[in-house]
Amino acid sequence: MKKLGTMAKMEVKTSLLDNMIGVGDMVLLEPLTEETFINNLKKRFDHNEIYTYIGSVVISVNPYRSLPIYSPEKVEDYRNRNFYELSPHIFALSDEAYRSLRDQDKDQCILITGESGAGKTEASKLVMSYVAAVCGKGAEVNQVKEQLLQSNPVLEAFGNAKTVRNDNSSRFGKYMDIEFDFKGDPLGGVISNYLLEKSRVVKQPRGERNFHVFYQLLSGASEELLEKLKLERDFSRYNYLSLDSAKVNGVDDAANFRTVRNAMQIVGFMDHEAEAVLEVVAAVLKLGNIEFKPESRVNGLDESKIKDKNELKEICELTAIDQSVLERAFSFRTVEAKQEKVSTTLNVAQAYYARDALAKNLYSRLFSWLVNRINESIKAQTKVRKKVMGVLDIYGFEIFEDNSFEQFIINYCNEKLQQIFIELTLKEEQEEYIREDIEWTHIDYFNNAIICDLIENNTNGILAMLDEECLRPGTVTDDTFLEKLNQVCATHQHFESRMSRCSRFLNDTTLPHSCFRIQHYAGKVLYQVEGFVDKNNDLLYRDLSQAMWKAGHTLIKSLFPEGNPAKINLKRPPTAGSQFKASVATLMRNLQTKNPNYIRCIKPNDKKAAHIFSEALVCHQIRYLGLLENVRVRRAGYAFRQAYEPCLERYKMLCKQTWPHWRGPARAGVEVLFNELEIPVEEYSFGRSKIFIRNPRTLFKLEDLRKQRLEDLATLIQKIYRGWKCRTHFLLMRRSQIVVAAWFRRFAQRKRYQQTKRSALVIQSYIRGWKARKILRELKHQKRCEEAATTIAAYWHGTQVRREYRKFFRANAGKKIYEFTIQRIVQKYFLEMKSKMPSLSPIDKNWPSRPYLFLDSTHKELKRIFHLWRCKKYRDQFTDQRKLIYEEKLEASELFKDKKALYPSSVGQPFQGAYLEISKNPKYKKLKDAIEEKIIIAEVVNKINRANGKSTSRIFLLTNNNLLLADQKSGQIKSEVPLVDVTKVSMSSQNDGFFAIHLKEGSEAASKGDFLFSSDHLIEMATKLYRTTLSQTRQKLNIEISDEFLVQFRQDKVCVKFIQGNQKNGSVPTCKRKNNRLLEVAVP
Ligand SMILES: Nc1ncnc2c1ncn2[C@@H]1O[C@H](COP(=O)(O)OP(=O)(O)OP(=O)(O)O)[C@@H](O)[C@H]1O
């Protein structure tokens, strides 16, 4: 309990109890009376709170002005919120219905009831727009939504009209199934329409209009469209359009026309289809302008004739119907009975009836065609199982001044809806308590089943009576019908008629004779019986339907299939009443299969004005809607019930024992759960199969607890999921890290390896390069050598070859000629020289002159050779003796030439040697005997006295081994010197004959000192001495040529000096001892 208390405090923040104006939920109203109920509504209405709940039923009071409570923000506010969480709103109901459809897979229907102008159509549009806003999104879904929403303007234009009660009154019943897929995305829809009030096409009550589309077309169509449809803009031109309220305040027909055209396009009407529709509308309008005039016929029968055929012509042009066919159809009626055709003429009234019947039929069939066409566009494209939300917007309960068949039908429909409401809410609820064995106080409520029975009972219901009357042969009028009613229903407590036998109404002046009154759940309605039979019959003369079928206009042709003569059906078509009854029955069955949601619309005033709250009017509606009973039942009973299984399933997480699985029966589980939650026992009861919760707030609290628990569970799931995710992520990261690391290592290793490889390659390449360059150098060198050798060889071979072949070349001709010429010249030269040779004498200086300059050297050489040859020749003539002489001469020349001035004079003197013929002179017989050897020189020489320089003659003898000096006169040998003791001979360079013979020191001969001589044959004597010494001693005698030399005189060394002497002594040189040391020889 404590727990719930705190919860209650918390939930107040978001409860519908917050900032409540009056009471949001009538169930909470205290005290509950009609007055408090109305006051509550009024209070809320005054504060713009037009919605109020009775449990899950929404009461909507028409504000007659636009309120800012339908904005997208509001949609968001109510989206996914608990029904009781926010202030009452139609969106809350829509959300509840949509979510229960989407999440609990329950088909829904939204039943909108209320009288005309209470706001049903608006409510249905609000529901649709809310569902469209919250359901799935996406291009395809949006298109479906848009088509569903845009079907409204089209159907409203053709099916709504201004009435005294409502400027946009729905003149047809509409039930729309919106289909969803399992996700809650809309797939499409199906619209069912119920009985259009077609009488409005031809006649409108005062202050009301025809269907909107006529006014919209005339106001909004372009000039050319009007021209095409052969229409004029002026409403007054058309009999079918009432003039007194042609314009509706605040309604722009022209703009609405554009909206409708646009909506048709969105829904999927082709241009030609839309045009055809408008053509039919135009034809209907123009039909009203066809007028008839009576024409009497000879046979007394009344006949009608079309006053102005122009309109008919235009209609026929518009619909492509043969004018004569249509004209005939307006004049005759053909009845076929028993294979017989009987044609009767139509009087004016019948002609008008036929015209109006055609107009009504044409229009109502067009309307049905439109619904079908829209259905074709919006139907779900898939065959999958669909979830359905039905929205029922049917015409509201109507009480007019003149109520006819239409009102009867409309009110019957409302009666049925009330019935289903009662069945599903009040009755069902109470019955359920009984069924479930729940303690409960019965609440009285008015069950309108009896009224429904009055109308629809198959045997004696009003509709059955009407059908019976229509089918009855004989004269049938509305009066006979009323009579019949009076007979059959007179005792029915909800049927009132003056003509009934029941006396209680006999004096009721409010009840005219041709009327009957029904006490509907919503009040008494007086119906004029006039027209009931006709309208129920809904007859269109066959001639007209056949004329229509013959139309060239395909749409019109398709609207009248029964006009096809091939398909002629003599069976009567079902009456309007039975058709409607059947379709209502189908609708009811359909609604019963769905989860109902109620919107009960209340009209606050009759003036269509904002801010006016007519308590009387509202009170009336509250009464007939049974709202008070509704609240009572809710309050007396339990606000909420649910089977144990789904309840346990829904709330099991709130209790440890039931979460996550409850093993026992569901009921026990719910008991445990509720005990655990400490819900006060008076708040709930256990039924046979369901748990009943008294107060919505308890449920709300349960929901809140559940929500909170779900959040906790979500957190738990999140926690586990996050843990799992993190772990998975971590594992993934770890795996990834290993992969990354492996890859990285591989990469790094590879990089290192590649670097190493690159380095190795670089080093290798350097080494290889270096080696290669070395080899290259060597090879180059080798190659160069080879090339050089080759070049040399080539040159050499070239040279060789050239040389070899030069002769074969003309280029060498010059040289050849030159050589030849030279040869010739040389030849000639030599031949000439032969003849010009000088004498063979070696001393002949003559030599022929040189003939050519280039032969200069040759010439000289030749001259030299010739001279040598000449000399040789000359020498070859010599004897041995003479040869010897020349040898000596030669020797002399070698020794003295150019050294001794005396030499040239000696050249011409032949060397005789033995100038003294000792052997022949007796005086020297003794001398001769003393000398055994051969005498080489025997000559008289002057021996220079060493002391004074005076000379004494002495015979100078040279033998092979000795040198001998003898006295000239006696021949006595004075001195004898072996040649080996002679060391040197000295002489001057001048032209004198002095010479000294130096002796070997210490030898015997040298005791007196060296000898100094003068001789005319000095050159011969020195030469012979030299030669003899050489041949005897094998030593070259030293011959010193100098103008000053030393001579050994005994112990003294005397210098002999040669000077250029004076001319005193003639040409004879004089020798004079100057001092001890000097002996001067003056040479001339
Ligand atoms: N929620 C609302 N907000 C503003 N105006 C509203 C609202 N509901 C109804 N109306 C006004 O009331 C008029 C009548 O409403 P609506 O056409 O929905 O009535 P109805 O119940 O469908 O009547 P009928 O049975 O004749 O078709 C609307 O044209 C609109 O002007």
Ligand SMILES: [Mg+2]
């Ligand atoms: Mg409506």
